[in-house]
Amino acid sequence: MASRDPEIEEGGGGSSLKKPLLHTGSWYRMAGMSSRQSSMLASSAQIIRESVSIFLCVSIVALGPIQFGFTCGYSNPTQAEIITDLGLKISEFSVFGSLANVGAMVGAIASGQIAENIGRKGSLMIAAIPNILGWLAISFAKDYSFLYMGRLLEGFGVGVISYTVPVYIAEISPQNMRGSLGSVNQLSVTIGILLAYLLGLFLPWRVLAVVGTLPCIFLIPGLFFIPESPRWLAKMGFMEDCETSLQVLRGFDTDISSELNEIKRSVPTSGKRATIRFSEFKRRRYWYPLMVGIGLLLLQQLSGINGVLFYSSNIFNSAGISSSKAATFGLGAIQVVATAITTSLVDKSGRRALLLLSSFLMVASNLLVSMSFFLKHLVSKDSSLYGFLGMLSLIGLLIMVTGFSLGLGPIPWVIMSEILPVNIKSLAGSVATLFNWLAASIVTMTAPLLLDWSSGGTFIIYAAVSTFTLIFVKLWVPETKGKTLEEIQWSFR
Numbered sequence: 001m002a003s004r005d006p007e008i009e010e011g012g013g014g015s016s017l018k019k020p021l022l023h024t025g026s027w028y029r030m031a032g033m034s035s036r037q038s039s040m041l042a043s044s045a046q047i048i049r050e051s052v053s054i055f056l057c058v059s060i061v062a063l064g065p066i067q068f069g070f071t072c073g074y075s076n077p078t079q080a081e082i083i084t085d086l087g088l089k090i091s092e093f094s095v096f097g098s099l100a101n102v103g104a105m106v107g108a109i110a111s112g113q114i115a116e117n118i119g120r121k122g123s124l125m126i127a128a129i130p131n132i133l134g135w136l137a138i139s140f141a142k143d144y145s146f147l148y149m150g151r152l153l154e155g156f157g158v159g160v161i162s163y164t165v166p167v168y169i170a171e172i173s174p175q176n177m178r179g180s181l182g183s184v185n186q187l188s189v190t191i192g193i194l195l196a197y198l199l200g201l202f203l204p205w206r207v208l209a210v211v212g213t214l215p216c217i218f219l220i221p222g223l224f225f226i227p228e229s230p231r232w233l234a235k236m237g238f239m240e241d242c243e244t245s246l247q248v249l250r251g252f253d254t255d256i257s258s259e260l261n262e263i264k265r266s267v268p269t270s271g272k273r274a275t276i277r278f279s280e281f282k283r284r285r286y287w288y289p290l291m292v293g294i295g296l297l298l299l300q301q302l303s304g305i306n307g308v309l310f311y312s313s314n315i316f317n318s319a320g321i322s323s324s325k326a327a328t329f330g331l332g333a334i335q336v337v338a339t340a341i342t343t344s345l346v347d348k349s350g351r352r353a354l355l356l357l358s359s360f361l362m363v364a365s366n367l368l369v370s371m372s373f374f375l376k377h378l379v380s381k382d383s384s385l386y387g388f389l390g391m392l393s394l395i396g397l398l399i400m401v402t403g404f405s406l407g408l409g410p411i412p413w414v415i416m417s418e419i420l421p422v423n424i425k426s427l428a429g430s431v432a433t434l435f436n437w438l439a440a441s442i443v444t445m446t447a448p449l450l451l452d453w454s455s456g457g458t459f460i461i462y463a464a465v466s467t468f469t470l471i472f473v474k475l476w477v478p479e480t481k482g483k484t485l486e487e488i489q490w491s492f493r
Contacts, residue, residue, distance in 0.1 A: 069192020077200025103155020358407025
């Protein structure tokens with residue numbers, strides 16, 4: 001194990017450093033000492049133990065994105081029931097659906113500073129509490145006021161989660177597993193959406209809201225059993241805790257001296273929070289990764305995927321498909337499968353290749369759906385060709401969701417968490433996340449208006465955005481596969 005810096009142990013040269021919320025805890029250090037004294041493990045056993053430690057951490061924080069997905073999927077199967085039970089107008093329910101995005105934008109603005117000041121684990125704790133309160137408010141709602149308040153609270157928590165989880169996973173992962181583990185974030189979101197679709201077929205909306213509290217109820221105690229991000233601890237000057245955290249994550253018998261020294265060299269002066277002037281954003285090391293991070297998260301949403309998922313039942317009905325709920329559930333299932341495939345491929349094929357494939361499939365599928373809608377107006381509803389065109393639009397939507405899940409869904413979050421320099425990560429990450437939620441709000445609000453104007457024209461617009469995404473990835477997105485976070489940041493200098 002690498003030697004400790006005595007000056008840092010004393011608080012960075014005399015300055016008193018505040019301990020992070022949900023501090024790592026001494027049991028890790030005791031377990032490490034006991035392990036080193038009791039046995040010498042073979043290299044294969046070390047790999048297994050390292051993987052168990054990493055997978056445990058990722059599995060626990062993945063409860064946050066499951067909550068994220070459940071929030072996104074909740075309004076789809078419950079719309080008719082909530083409107084009937086509470087006597088809401090369609091416009092009032094639309095406000096309910098969109099308030100999650102409003103809350104998420106507020107959460108996104110706050111997420112960087114929260115994660116910076118109290119740590120990644122503390123940030124997730126802060127996010128879990130309003131999520132639980134929000135679901136309970138929805139469950140006991142007697143009118144739209146509690147419904148709206150609950151949705152805003154949920155949105156705030158989701159906004160914090162959407163930034164913090166990918167950053168935490170990136171900061172704890174070994175470089176050869178970072179892409180796969182980072183993709184678990186989006187995989188968990190799709191699982192949450194699918195669970196909302198599935199359970200929404202059988203459970204009343206109030207019971208479904210109570211079920212929505214479970215991911216965060218399990219997340220809160222789980223956070224006490226995982227280490228804080230070693231890179232955040234190093235940045236804040238807690239070098240002894242950084243060493244302990246890294247040792248737990250890599251295995252107690254693994255030599256971490258090289259990685260620890262690289263982290264130490266990359267962070268600002270111990271115990272001091274580096275600040276940069278606005279004029280410094282003119283330097284390539286800052287503006288380039290910020291442009292790539294914002295660009296990918298913006299284009300991810302402008303591709304129109306939320307419009308497709310939120311209003312899939314209406315789209316299927318207009319395409320002449322009678323079993324729209326079953327088709328919507330099928331879309332959710334395909335999302336999960338395709339995202340799981342990406343999780344296994346991203347560290348082998350690289351980020352750029354999957355993003356290019358994803359963008360191409362999005363362009364092709366949008367054009368296919370658009371063509372089927374335009375041709376529908378030229379044929380009789382009684383003809384066999386009309387039914388064929390309905391199936392063609394379904395196939396196009398399936399390809400679209402598959403294409404999105406193979407790249408544009410998970411990888412922008414992975415790349416954002418990898419490329420942002422450590423001294424601007426909190427600010428830049430918040431801005432990038434805010435743009436993502438802003439774009440999601442725009443797409444969610446405009447999708448029904450655009451579909452009412454022209455279904456075929458709507459998908460032409462989404463195809464144009466996907467074409468620009470293809471060009472953006474080809475020209476400006478760097479490959480980060482196999483590099484440490486420190487190597488990625490140095491490449492922008």
